[in-house]
Amino acid sequence: MKKVLISFVLLIILTAGHDVSANNDCTSYRGTSKIWWDGAELTKGQIGKLSIQKDTSLFKLEGEKKVHSRTLKAGEQYRIYSFKPGLLSVGGGYFVARDAKVTYQTPSKAKLAGADCVHNRFENHGPQIHNTIAMTGATGYAPDGTPLMYVLLQGEPAKLVVMNLKTNAVWDEHFLTADTSAWGLTVDQDQKAWIGGTPSGNLYQYNPAQKSLKKIGKANPGGTSIHDLEIADGVVYGSTSPDGSLFKYTAADGFKHLGQVQTGKSLARSLAWNEAADTLFTGVGAKADLIAWNMKTGKRTSILPEKYKTETSVYDLDEEEGYLFARMETSKKILVFDSESYQFIKELPAGSRGVSPSGDKKALYYTHNYKLQKYDLSSGKTTAISGTLKGTEAVSLDLVNFSTDGKDQRVVGLLGNSGTFFTYHPNWTSPKVEKLNLPMQPIPIYNIGSGIDGKILSNGFVSGKTTEYNPQENVTEEKIKIGQAESMAVLKGTLYMGIYPGALLYKYNGENADHYVKPTPLSSIGNGQDRIVAMTAISSLDTILMGTSPKNGEIGGSISSYHIPSNKLSVRRNVIPGHSVVSITSHGNYAYAGTSIFSNNTSQSSVSAQFFRFPVSNVQGQIEKISLPLVNPRMIHSLTTASNGVIWGLSDGNLFSYNPQNKQTKTLNIVSATSGRFKNGNVVVGSDGMIYGNVEKVIFRVNPSTMEKTIYKGPPASNLIVAPDGKMYFSSGAELWSIR
Numbered sequence: 001m002k003k004v005l006i007s008f009v010l011l012i013i014l015t016a017g018h019d020v021s022a023n024n025d026c027t028s029y030r031g032t033s034k035i036w037w038d039g040a041e042l043t044k045g046q047i048g049k050l051s052i053q054k055d056t057s058l059f060k061l062e063g064e065k066k067v068h069s070r071t072l073k074a075g076e077q078y079r080i081y082s083f084k085p086g087l088l089s090v091g092g093g094y095f096v097a098r099d100a101k102v103t104y105q106t107p108s109k110a111k112l113a114g115a116d117c118v119h120n121r122f123e124n125h126g127p128q129i130h131n132t133i134a135m136t137g138a139t140g141y142a143p144d145g146t147p148l149m150y151v152l153l154q155g156e157p158a159k160l161v162v163m164n165l166k167t168n169a170v171w172d173e174h175f176l177t178a179d180t181s182a183w184g185l186t187v188d189q190d191q192k193a194w195i196g197g198t199p200s201g202n203l204y205q206y207n208p209a210q211k212s213l214k215k216i217g218k219a220n221p222g223g224t225s226i227h228d229l230e231i232a233d234g235v236v237y238g239s240t241s242p243d244g245s246l247f248k249y250t251a252a253d254g255f256k257h258l259g260q261v262q263t264g265k266s267l268a269r270s271l272a273w274n275e276a277a278d279t280l281f282t283g284v285g286a287k288a289d290l291i292a293w294n295m296k297t298g299k300r301t302s303i304l305p306e307k308y309k310t311e312t313s314v315y316d317l318d319e320e321e322g323y324l325f326a327r328m329e330t331s332k333k334i335l336v337f338d339s340e341s342y343q344f345i346k347e348l349p350a351g352s353r354g355v356s357p358s359g360d361k362k363a364l365y366y367t368h369n370y371k372l373q374k375y376d377l378s379s380g381k382t383t384a385i386s387g388t389l390k391g392t393e394a395v396s397l398d399l400v401n402f403s404t405d406g407k408d409q410r411v412v413g414l415l416g417n418s419g420t421f422f423t424y425h426p427n428w429t430s431p432k433v434e435k436l437n438l439p440m441q442p443i444p445i446y447n448i449g450s451g452i453d454g455k456i457l458s459n460g461f462v463s464g465k466t467t468e469y470n471p472q473e474n475v476t477e478e479k480i481k482i483g484q485a486e487s488m489a490v491l492k493g494t495l496y497m498g499i500y501p502g503a504l505l506y507k508y509n510g511e512n513a514d515h516y517v518k519p520t521p522l523s524s525i526g527n528g529q530d531r532i533v534a535m536t537a538i539s540s541l542d543t544i545l546m547g548t549s550p551k552n553g554e555i556g557g558s559i560s561s562y563h564i565p566s567n568k569l570s571v572r573r574n575v576i577p578g579h580s581v582v583s584i585t586s587h588g589n590y591a592y593a594g595t596s597i598f599s600n601n602t603s604q605s606s607v608s609a610q611f612f613r614f615p616v617s618n619v620q621g622q623i624e625k626i627s628l629p630l631v632n633p634r635m636i637h638s639l640t641t642a643s644n645g646v647i648w649g650l651s652d653g654n655l656f657s658y659n660p661q662n663k664q665t666k667t668l669n670i671v672s673a674t675s676g677r678f679k680n681g682n683v684v685v686g687s688d689g690m691i692y693g694n695v696e697k698v699i700f701r702v703n704p705s706t707m708e709k710t711i712y713k714g715p716p717a718s719n720l721i722v723a724p725d726g727k728m729y730f731s732s733g734a735e736l737w738s739i740r
Helices: 109-119
Strands: 048-052 056-062 065-072 077-080 082-084 087-091 094-097 102-105 122-127 134-141 147-153 158-164 169-176 181-187 193-198 202-207 212-218 225-232 235-241 245-250 254-260 267-274 279-285 289-294 300-302 313-320 323-329 333-338 344-349 363-368 371-376 382-384 394-401 409-415 420-424 432-435 445-450 456-460 465-470 475-481 484-491 494-500 504-508 520-524 529-538 543-550 558-563 568-573 580-587 590-596 611-615 624-626 636-641 647-651 654-658 665-669 681-685 691-695 698-702 709-712 718-722 728-732 735-739
Touching: 048 087, 065 094, 077 087, 134 181, 134 394, 134 409, 147 181, 147 409, 158 181, 158 193, 158 202, 169 202, 193 235, 202 225, 212 254, 245 267, 267 323, 279 323, 289 313, 344 363, 363 394, 363 409, 445 484, 445 718, 445 728, 445 735, 456 484, 484 543, 494 543, 529 590, 543 590, 558 580, 580 647, 590 636, 590 647, 636 681, 647 681, 647 691, 681 718, 691 718
Parallel strands: 181 225, 225 267, 267 313, 484 529, 529 580, 580 636
Antiparallel strands: 048 077, 048 102, 056 065, 056 094, 082 087, 087 094, 122 735, 134 147, 147 158, 158 169, 181 193, 193 202, 193 225, 202 212, 225 235, 235 245, 235 267, 245 254, 267 279, 279 289, 279 313, 289 300, 313 323, 323 333, 333 344, 363 371, 371 382, 394 409, 409 420, 420 432, 445 456, 456 465, 465 475, 484 494, 494 504, 494 529, 504 520, 529 543, 543 558, 543 580, 558 568, 580 590, 590 611, 611 624, 636 647, 647 654, 654 665, 681 691, 691 698, 698 709, 718 728, 728 735
16 A cells, blocks of 8 residues: 655646536547546546545555554545545555544546546457358367367457367367467477468467467567468478568477568468478468478478469468369369479369368369369379358368268368358268357457447457447447458548558448448459558548559559549559558648558668649649658658648658648657557547547557657557547447547
8 A cells, every 4th residue: 555645836737728528528538647636636536635634544454353453643645546335445456434533535537537537548349240151170189089170260369269070060269369370370290380470470280189278489579370280290381471581490499580481472361292202382471482491401392383383372272182272263273283393283163262082092073163172193083072161162171081080081172261061971962151150259340440320430450340339328339241452441421441462442322221222343453552641531532542552563652542432543663663652641732651661672662652732633644752851761651631621641650741831841750669550540630620640559649749758558559540520430440439
């Protein structure tokens, strides 16, 4: 327990002039970090203060019995946090009798309301999106031979769910506490499952004998995603991005970084092992290549025919019976190679992510056109199995024994990302398709925006589910099923969304109140672009302006405009050569934009991000670069315009302003360093005229006149926006929050 002596020295009362209305509007307290009452701070949870008039006992309660602790002396003062009949609590379980020996005082309602604003600055509106998104699957067996399917669910956090394939019931489940997704999954000969997490880059091991999940640790210092895992001679190999590297792990030696697979390739996507050739095959991107890496000699050989190197990546690899099967991205093809001679044999039209093992060493299975296909290894012929997979393709394929005598061996595959799976026995006429009884998960919010009628939209990572939060009713409803929304803007009552992949522009007017309304597609940016990262609405011109980043394998983003009445799209590619355009705003006759040096450009380390403007009515017009007092900025990841026409932006953790009238700039460091390549921070102008933002999960407030900075302590924050009613919202993992 801490004693608080109340000083009678005159203090500047920071709360002078504040007025909290009946609905407890906290706007005027956003720049206040402490509330002062009678010369001392009004702390969190404090409801009053105690002045000792005569020496009195401080005690704890044991049932009805008062156990004396010490004597409080006349003249001392203490904070009060709660009370009971005849008793006052000074915290820590200690009490004082409320009698003539003490004086109890309470602050005014305005002071208490102000303290509530300061100490409870953020309001949690809870998870907004729930879904079952199965990223990948693999099969194994419990110690008693029960067939199991391991399914990795996206969520906040991600989850490993182990399903009993005989009963379609959850057998076990564990959170991947450091990750929101996971791509890499394989099962070793001891039936232990190995998992690669995203975005932590952690390796996990699951032991079905103990029903335990162990986090092994971060695999590669420069990797955030483990895309594939392969077990070879007791060694775990993994492929990562964005460093395009491989690692290996053993319990005895730990992790060893093997380096980048191919110079300039940031994505090491897939792995397969051929024991006879001591070769680890690695599929990379972007653009695609297939590397045969001899683990004994260290020699690396590119074996992908030239005509396939324009593909994005080699998405999946499987080695079976001396053949290597390489699933290409983005075309629906599987390439077949001799895995010892590396000779290319043929291509197969295929929709599945890979192929199954070959149980009889004669044939294996894959899927295409929503049908199961049987591939004969000796003849190279494919036979379609009757029946349909109900509009989905396999993302995992295995052979599973449903009986301990091995007589009931079936092909099992996870279909798509919705948790559907199939089983097929060679004696059946068609596969059996079922839904796994997987639990729903809170899904990480990828982006938020101001929707129609003052509602707040939350768009889910990968899933594309979009919900509307109604602040008046405190209710969230799922409204749209669409892709991942990189950007949003409202123009004259219509919501516009930039959807990934494909850099697609959609509109949604909200007139139909039914769930699952599909927005209207307007256009694709094309020109090698994949993400509409930035968007702003120009009401006077009925135009949406956009900044984009390219697909893997392409270099250089664009600025684009879409004129709504004429449905005319204008695209200007590589406006800043080799840069992506990741932020955009406007004022008067100009649009202002910022770039990121990350645009699949191998020379990105030698260039700086650019701040520029162009005529708001013509993306093909003259570009004017604007110099900023920043040292080698990597990205200008957010821009906004204040009411006085000053442009505010974020660049690598630095806040800056640019005044178009006098061309003067200001800068202020918010955080020392930033990570990522875009979508790492937002800057907005609050209803009180102050500048707010989030960067590296931190929320800040800056007075534009004095450049005085306040850092808020609160949940990790992303996607800060200002709603039409002036309230500010942000996302934290799967949850939507607001600043009071």
